[in-house]
Amino acid sequence: MEFSSYTFVLFFLPATLLGAAILMRWGTQSARMLFLAAASIFFYAWWDWRFVGVLALSLIVNYVIGLSLARRAHKPVLILGIGFNLLLLGYFKYVDFFITNVNAVLGADIGVLSIVLPLGISFFTFQQIAYLVDVYRREAVEHSFGHYLLFVSFFPQLIAGPIVHHKEMMPQFVAGRAGRILPATFAQGLAIFIIGLFKKVMIADSISQFSDPVFDAAAGGVAIPLLEAWGGVTAYSFQIYFDFSAYSDMAIGLGLMFGLRLPINFNSPYRATSIVDFWRRWHITLSRFLRDYLYIPLGGNRHGPVRRYMSLAIVMLLGGLWHGAAWTFVIWGALHGAALVITHFWRHRILGRATHEEPRTAAGRVCGIALTLLFVTIAWVFFRSPDIDTAFNLLSGMIGLNGIVLPHTYLGYLGGLGPQALEAGIRFEEAYLFLGLRQVLWVLGLLVLVWMMPNTLQWAAYRPPAGTPTPRALNWASVLRWRPSAVWAVGLSAASITCLLFMSRGGTFLYFQF
Amino acid sequence: MHARYRRFILIVLLPILLLLAAGAANWKFLKAAGELTSIEDIAAIQQRKGGLYGTALHPNVYPYKLELFAARSPEIVAIGSSRVLQFRQSQFNRSFANLGRTINYPAEAVKLVQDMLAIGTPKIVLFGIDHYWLNPAYTTAPDFRTHELRGGSLTPDAMMTPFRWLLEGRVTPETYRSFLAGNIPVAPNGEPLIGIQAIEDGAGFGPDGAWYYDHYIYGRRAAEDPGFQDTLRRVTTGTSQFRHGREIDADRVEKLKTAIGLLRQAGAHVITFVPPMSERVRRKMDSLGAAYGYAEQARKAIAALNTPHADFLDGRPSGVEDCEFVDGFHVGDVGIARLLLALARNPESQLTDVLNQEHLRAVIEHEAGHATSDRRFRRNGETEIDFLRLGCPK
Numbered sequence: 027m028e029f030s031s032y033t034f035v036l037f038f039l040p041a042t043l044l045g046a047a048i049l050m051r052w053g054t055q056s057a058r059m060l061f062l063a064a065a066s067i068f069f070y071a072w073w074d075w076r077f078v079g080v081l082a083l084s085l086i087v088n089y090v091i092g093l094s095l096a097r098r099a100h101k102p103v104l105i106l107g108i109g110f111n112l113l114l115l116g117y118f119k120y121v122d123f124f125i126t127n128v129n130a131v132l133g134a135d136i137g138v139l140s141i142v143l144p145l146g147i148s149f150f151t152f153q154q155i156a157y158l159v160d161v162y163r164r165e166a167v168e169h170s171f172g173h174y175l176l177f178v179s180f181f182p183q184l185i186a187g188p189i190v191h192h193k194e195m196m197p198q199f200v201a202g203r204a205g206r207i208l209p210a211t212f213a214q215g216l217a218i219f220i221i222g223l224f225k226k227v228m229i230a231d232s233i234s235q236f237s238d239p240v241f242d243a244a245a246g247g248v249a250i251p252l253l254e255a256w257g258g259v260t261a262y263s264f265q266i267y268f269d270f271s272a273y274s275d276m277a278i279g280l281g282l283m284f285g286l287r288l289p290i291n292f293n294s295p296y297r298a299t300s301i302v303d304f305w306r307r308w309h310i311t312l313s314r315f316l317r318d319y320l321y322i323p324l325g326g327n328r329h330g331p332v333r334r335y336m337s338l339a340i341v342m343l344l345g346g347l348w349h350g351a352a353w354t355f356v357i358w359g360a361l362h363g364a365a366l367v368i369t370h371f372w373r374h375r376i377l378g379r380a381t382h383e384e385p386r387t388a389a390g391r392v393c394g395i396a397l398t399l400l401f402v403t404i405a406w407v408f409f410r411s412p413d414i415d416t417a418f419n420l421l422s423g424m425i426g427l428n429g430i431v432l433p434h435t436y437l438g439y440l441g442g443l444g445p446q447a448l449e450a451g452i453r454f455e456e457a458y459l460f461l462g463l464r465q466v467l468w469v470l471g472l473l474v475l476v477w478m479m480p481n482t483l484q485w486a487a488y489r490p491p492a493g494t495p496t497p498r499a500l501n502w503a504s505v506l507r508w509r510p511s512a513v514w515a516v517g518l519s520a521a522s523i524t525c526l527l528f529m530s531r532g533g534t535f536l537y538f539q540f
Numbered sequence: 541m542h543a544r545y546r547r548f549i550l551i552v553l554l555p556i557l558l559l560l561a562a563g564a565a566n567w568k569f570l571k572a573a574g575e576l577t578s579i580e581d582i583a584a585i586q587q588r589k590g591g592l593y594g595t596a597l598h599p600n601v602y603p604y605k606l607e608l609f610a611a612r613s614p615e616i617v618a619i620g621s622s623r624v625l626q627f628r629q630s631q632f633n634r635s636f637a638n639l640g641r642t643i644n645y646p647a648e649a650v651k652l653v654q655d656m657l658a659i660g661t662p663k664i665v666l667f668g669i670d671h672y673w674l675n676p677a678y679t680t681a682p683d684f685r686t687h688e689l690r691g692g693s694l695t696p697d698a699m700m701t702p703f704r705w706l707l708e709g710r711v712t713p714e715t716y717r718s719f720l721a722g723n724i725p726v727a728p729n730g731e732p733l734i735g736i737q738a739i740e741d742g743a744g745f746g747p748d749g750a751w752y753y754d755h756y757i758y759g760r761r762a763a764e765d766p767g768f769q770d771t772l773r774r775v776t777t778g779t780s781q782f783r784h785g786r787e788i789d790a791d792r793v794e795k796l797k798t799a800i801g802l803l804r805q806a807g808a809h810v811i812t813f814v815p816p817m818s819e820r821v822r823r824k825m826d827s828l829g830a831a832y833g834y835a836e837q838a839r840k841a842i843a844a845l846n847t848p849h850a851d852f853l854d855g856r857p858s859g860v861e862d863c864e865f866v867d868g869f870h871v872g873d874v875g876i877a878r879l880l881l882a883l884a885r886n887p888e889s890q891l892t893d894v895l896n897q898e899h900l901r902a903v904i905e906h907e908a909g910h911a912t913s914d915r916r917f918r919r920n921g922e923t924e925i926d927f928l929r930l931g932c933p934k
Contacts, residue, residue, distance in 0.1 A: 032696030036560070209545035216552060239779060246677060246778030246785075247831060458773040510544045515551030522552070523559055527704050530697040 027072040029276045030226045030529060038069060039280075046205040046284060058205030059176050062284065066181035070145070077144035084114055084147075085178050088154040089171060095161040096169050107158040115151045118143055123351035146185040148348055150178055152315050153189050159319055166192040173199045180204075182280035186273055188291035188311040194491040198286050206285035213510050214486055215282025220518045220525075221482045222275030227525040230269035233468060236261035237410075240459050244423075245416045251431040254459035255423030261465070262410050263403040264472045267296060270309070275482045282488075289494040290483060296402070296476045299385055299394035301365040304402060306382075310495065312348075316341050335370065339363040349409070354417060358408040365401055395477070433457040480506075563699035565720060570597070570702065572719045574734035576694060582734055583607035586747040592727060592917050594737030594744025594752075596705075597698055602652070602687045605639045608749045610659045612637045616894060619643060619652060620668030623815040625751035626866075626873040627666065628914060631880055633896045634663075638749035646673055646795030651687070653799045661806045664894065666883075668815045669796065671838040671853065672781050676789035711740065727917045742917055750873075750914075753866050757911050758922040764867065766929045768820050771868025775824045778831065781869070786833035793841045800845055811889050812847045814839060816855030816875065821868040848888040850879070858882040863909040863932035872911030877903040909933060 027034045042065045049058045071078045091107035094100070122138045129136055157177075160166035177195050178184075198204065240258025244250050250258070274292035281288040291311050298304035305313045324337040339360070346359015373379045385391045404424070411417035422428055430452045437444050437454040448454070482488075483497050486508045490496055508514055570576050575597045577585075582593050582604065593604070609617065614637040618627035625640035639656070643649045649667075656662075672678050705711040727733055727742075738744035741755035756763040765771055771782075778784040803810050817825070825832050835853075843849050852858060855875060864875040871879075877900040884891040907913040909932055910924050926932045 032700075036696050209542045209549065213545040213548045216549060220552070239777060242779055243777040246783050248776070248778045248784065456769070456773065456776070458777050510548035512547075512551055515548045519552045519555045522556055526556065526559060527700055527707065530700070 027069055029273065029280070030223055030525070032526075032529060033072075035223075035526070035529070038065075038072075043207065043283065047207050050206055055202045055204075056172055059172050059199065062181075062205050063172070063175045063179050066176070066179040066184060069181040070179065070184060073145050074142075080114070080118070080144045080147065081150065081179070084111070084150060084154065085175065088158060088178075089169075089174050092158055092161045092166075092174070093169060095158060096167075099162050099164065101162075104158055104162045108155055111151045111155050111158075115147060117141070118147055120347075120351045149187050149189055150184065152312075152348075153178060156189065156315055156319055157192050160192050166196070168192075168196040168200065170199075176204060180281075180286070182277040182284075183288055186277075187309070188274070188277065188289050189315050190289060190311065194289055194494060195286070198491065203285040207283065208285065210510075211282045211285055214488070214508070215279045215284075217279070217508050217514065217518055218282065218482055218486050218488065219276050219279025220522045221485070222272045222277075222279055223525045224272075224521045225268045225275065225482075226272035227529055229472070230265050230272055233261050233265045233268070233472070236461060236465050236468065237265050241410055241412075241416065241420070243459060244419045245412050247419070249428040250420055250423035250459065251428045251453075251457075252423055252426045253430065253432065254457065255420050255428070257460045257465055257469075259403060259407055259420060259424065260469055263399075263406050264469065264476075266406065266410075267476065268472070271482070278483070278488060287489065287491045290488070290490045290497060292481075293483070293495070293497050294476065294481045296399050297395060298398050299391050300398055301362065301369050301401065302382065303384075303394075304398055305362075305366070306495075312345070316345050320344065331371070331374065335367040338366045338370065342366060352412075353414055354408045354411050357414070357417070358405055361401075361405045361408065365405075429453060431455050431457050431460075433460065433462055559703075560699075562703075566699050566702040567694055569716060569719050570694070570698060572722055572724055573736050573739060574724075574732075575698070575736060577734060579604040579607045583611040585732060585734065586745075587611045589732055590729075590747050591732035591734060592738040592742070592744040592746060592752060593734045594739075594741065595735040596710075596737045596740075597701060597735075601641045604745070605637075605642050605749055606655055606659065608745075608747075609637050609639060609656060612748070613660055614662055616664045616666070617656070617662045618666040618668065619649070619656075620815070621670050622751070623670060623870055624666070624668035625749075626871065626876045626912075627880075628746070628750040628873055628876075629748040630899055630914065631873075631877060631896055632894055634894045636748055637662075638745075638751075640668070640749065640751070644673075645678075646792040646799070649799040650795055650802070653802045655687075657802065657806050661808055663807075663809060664890070665803050665808045665810045667800070667803075667810055667812045667847075669812055669842050670781070671814050671835055671842060672783070673796075674788040674792045674838040674841060675783055675785040675834045676787070676792070677778075677783040677785035678781065679783075705736070711736070715740065728919055729916065731917070742919065746914075746916065752914070752917055753872070753911065754917055754919075754922075756866065756927045757872075757924050758918065759925045759927055763927040763929075766927075768818055768862075768865075768868035768928065768930075771818070771821050772824055775821060775828070782825070784828070784831040786830060788834045788837045788841055796842070796845060800847060809890055810847050811883060811891070812842060812845055812849045813879065813883065814842055814851045814853045815869075816852040816858075816860050816871050816879070817869045818862045818865045818867075818871075819854075819856065820862060822854060848883075848886055848890075850883050850886065852879050852882070855879070859904070859908075861909060862930055863926075863928075863934075864911055865928070866911050867928070874903055874907045874910050874913050877913070 027038055045061050045065065046058060049061055067078060067081070070081060087110055088107065091103060091110070094103050095107070118141055121141060125136050125138050128134055157166060173196060176199065177190070177192060183190055237258050240250060240254055241262065271292050278288050278290070289311055291309060293307040293310060295304050295307035298307050321337050321341045324340060325333045326337065327334045342359045342363030343356060344359070346355045346357070346362070349355045349358070373383070385394050407420050408417045411420065432452055432454050434454040434456060440447055481497060485506070488497070574582070575595060579600060585591060586593060586608070612635060615634040616632055616636045617639050618624045619639045620643055622641040625638060627636070627638050627640070629636045639652070642652045702711065702716065706713065706716060725733060725739060733739045735744060741761060743752055743755045745751055755761040774780050774782040800810050800812070825835065839851055839853060843851060852860070855871065855878070858878045860871060860875040860878050864872050866872050880891065880895055881897070881900055881904070883889050884895055884897070903913045912924065924934045926934055
């Protein structure tokens, strides 16, 4: 059940809201929480009820280990707990990858197990590892099973994050906010949810028409020429941006509708001035997990630059592998790791500045943003490609090794320059994978949106749970900030009707596959 | 304070609720158009009164064709993808059903054969095998869930779809109002039209299961493949059926053998053939060399299935020309007439007695260069046009 499906929007969500509203009036706080957990498990079971067993096993084992750690912070128990989680994730996600590589390296013929990946396993596994470590560190002190059940299973964050911390949710549960539907938070949540839905249905799913054919053709062995390669890769860069942004908005909006504040997971990452800044804005809760539970335990910045750079590289390699069991993801992670190391080295050693420091001039900021987006976009080639050959095919196209093809109609527009273009080796043919001006306008429009407009959470002045990063407040556009006004209501209503009409053509959220 | 938020929520949700309420009108519209009629009823209506079934809503071809098979109990069937849909009852002098567009992969062939044999056993099976089925890069898995669709149910998506059609201009407000008032047009010959596509475009399945492309052929709608550009795009970019690949998948060959074996075991006589591609498309594929390395292997593997067989990928030796195509890889019924006569020349095919040879020869003589000779659902005064813009004299 996708957030952007009729089943969810017209049936599951209204029914769950109604149930929560009834229990708010006539039920107890515990009943509301239990109801929300039951609805969340139903939501999870909708895909494949068999995986409810995996979720339940993970949840119960982690809860029991958590209780044990709460009684006594015994390191072997913590290791046992983390080992269990990694084993579970490893079995479902990495066994076939491991077998394939063993076969390739040793020339063996071990049959792959063709294991189906339970939805959201990467997310709920990481969330629970964080829980165990927090209990061990005495940072998680509340251990009611009902609370824990909802903490792990709450449907807005179950499938694709945000990876929430125990300490972010428990105070809200204890305060009885779960399932408490109040007009102010509901209205704000509804607004954020609709904006997210619009992004998914009307932007992310629309722009895939420019990216999917290019990656499919590249995977089929077609040598992709320069313009098509850049067109497809740029389109994918915006597709994944709006897809993940949409999901993150919808998760936060849904949380608010049910009275809960989820941490921000996405904060205008294409406005990042460096790759360090990018990872503070993209999938924020994953970055936080990797920093707190991997980078810092590996030594962080406490053991000199070389150790620090190694830690960064390891963290990003594993971060890449977390996204998928394929070498393309490992390379993607390695590229980001290398970029982080270079950035740290450059700022510390060459410029003598702190890593997190923003560029000091406007020109520096603009260059930083442009370079970061360029790097991130090129790295997405590995992220999206089904295999390394496809990625190199596209990269070859992007540097012009597959030639330049322009739509044959352009030859007329070039006038006197036409013969020179032909002489320079530019071919004028049917450019099947480049849709001309329409595609260019789409990309430019989206660039304006991501660079110049406030993001959803800024529009909505969203306040995340205490202790988590908050997006910078609006300045120039504050007059347009979301308010419970008739104008906003009419606009959002029109947006939601548009989504309802075009929802069926959409695809799955890209982050669901992880 | 709360009142402002409540008013806001109400203004946001009220139009949505109204839209959903208006969905009730869509229900009436779809019901009137036959989109909510069950496939059992549709098959029965078509056998009783004839008519055209063209849904714009349900991907239910597979179960519909099985219903049609059950309703007709034919001696001869054509099975395969959409590329065999131009086999028609008029080409045979025994009962016939077209089960085209039920098989998109060898695995689906096994399932169709099993499902069909559970209903009955035809005497002769004309099995059109697309050579790209054997390309392992052709990977989009068949969606077996569509095999279970019965029609007749109203999904939330279906409730919204007529609004989308209105927005996109696919259905005019006049048509919408007219349907709500219960005024459903019939074909000029008086036969019923079931489903929006049949009513609006005149495209759909006839009572024998063959497909009518009247919307393109008579120029009611712009053809999707003028100059075969769309097919050529697929070939160049290696997409959908035209994925590039070097080797065939042996497992897929085994699946074909299984399907044929099951048919034989049940006592059916199986004739296999590879349907034709237009000359321009075939030449383009050839020009890409190794990108379609699998093609020759696939054709050899299909020819080695130990059935009476003909490879029509190149339709020229049988007299098929590009003007007889509906798009780059779907030949029309005039081309099919040529293929049937060519198949019949092989005595092992045992087709001589069951073909309506007189009709087929007349079609070839009078309709050469046309995509169709079947004008059953033609509207008044319409003639075939050069809808592919190939410069075909029509």
